[in-house]
Amino acid sequence: MDSIIVTGGKTLSGSIPIAGAKNACLTLMPATLLTEEPLTLTNTPRLSDIRTMSVLLASLGVGITSLEDGQKQILSSRKIDNHVADYEIVRQMRASILVLGPMLAREGHAVVSLPGGCAIGARPVDLHLRGLESLGAELELRDGYVHARAPRGLVGGTFEFPVVSVGATENILMAATLAKGTTVLKNAAREPEIVDLARCLTAMGAQIDGAGTDTITVQGVDRLRGATHPVVIDRIELGTYMLAPAITGGEVELLGGRLDLIGAFATKLCETGISIEQTATGLRVSRPNGRVAAVDVVTAPHPGFPTDLQAQMMALLCTADGTSVLEERIFENRFMHAPELIRMGAGIEVHGGTATVTGVEKLRGAPVMATDLRASVSLILAGLGATGETTVSRVYHLDRGYERVEEKLSACGAEIERVTEDG
Ligand code: EPU
Secondary structure, rough: OOOEEEEEOOOOOEEEEEOHHHHHHHHHOOOHHHHHOOOOEEEEOOOOOHHHHHHHHHHHHOEEEEHHHHHEEEEEOOOOOOOOOOOOHHOOHHHHHHHHHHHHHHEEEEEEEEEOOOOOOEEEOOOHHHHHHHHOOEEEEEEOOEEEEEEOOOEEEOOOOOOOHHHHHHHHHHOOOOOEEEEEEEEEOOHHHHHHHHHHHHHHHOOEEEEEEEEEEEEEEOOOOOOOOOOOOOOHHHHHHHHHHHHHHHHEEEEEEOOHHHHHHHHHHHHHHHHOOOOOEEEEEEEOOOOEEEEOOEEOOOOOOOHHHHHHHHHOOOOOOOOOOOOOOOOOOOOOOHHHHHOOOEEEEEEOOOEEOOOOOOOOOOOEEEOOOOHHHHHHHHHHHEEEEEEEEHHHHOOOOOOOOHHHHHHHEEEEEEEOOOO
């Protein structure tokens, strides 16, 4: 198992290229199931979650050619010859549920394992299922699997999400493209990854209005065709690396960075005293001398402050001047980084979904570990600003969502290395 060792205290300067978005790619890949023609995705990130999705799709009969060192994928679903998404793969990654809508829409039947528990919260998939039922799907839960049928095809309908769900919006949006008639999705998620999916589906021949707003209207079509689509940049990777110079001091340009993808986060970061400038090639982030100011953060669906940046923001606020309150409103168990940050000297108290962070002058390096992706990277960020050495273990979580984290940061002057332990 690999660990990452960070020796803190280096000021960062340089540039970091931002990869394609993991969470966009994880819904764009299953979209291949909607068409017999090849779907080509460019700017795909090289991550273990993407490999897991490839394994799942391959198990269904999708042919996948990976080119340009993994940054281009050609997916071909000429024939789907297995309609069962197996528990052994689905349990590794919840986004696997996203094969359900497309497979059901094209084939009229699909069997997908329920994903099971998750480190950051219960994360049920009831909205995925209810949304598909509103399009006429007949569902049965048996032996841990969802058995879905739509023998006469899906039929458009209106579905209002009781809570905003990114994945359920994606699943039902994909299914609706091949349903008969019009589907209206109300209280839909507005994340940039939904907009990216809609753009790709439109290039494949789908008729979609309103992606990026809370009401999406889909006019079903008989068939979709192949397309080539560049994956939108990863706004969470972007935000994570914006926090690196914010924590260490210095100036870093995030290549490909776009302010329009990250408005609420950028506003908060500016409130702490960090300077952000949109350039022709990306976003330039610098930290003036002295400590950053404390700010309060409440996570919310897009365009609010993303839950996927809460842990990393907490790493910055640990050394802010004053007390910050962070409220996690999306997932019920997403403060697992707090006890680890406390081991590094942070002043954090957690009560339910609220963490109160009293800034200290400096964190101190320590051996730490985390049980999810964003928590892991927050510990690396904390280590960059801490005195001494921080060893982050269980970095397989990190490899799910950040490609070459140690290379990207060391190119800007960070002292960071990956060590592979024997056995
Ligand atoms: N929810 C339900 N029922 C459902 C679906 C969701 O109650 O059927 C609840 C969830 O339990 C949660 C809330 O609705 O409390 C929002 O969940 P959502 O469905 O929006 O999350 P998701 O689609 O499972 C995606 C990202 C997450 C990100 C969330 C929120 C992917 C593959 N994952 O998950 O990313 O945190 O949206 O923005 O797109 C990550 O990358 O680290 C990550 C966890």
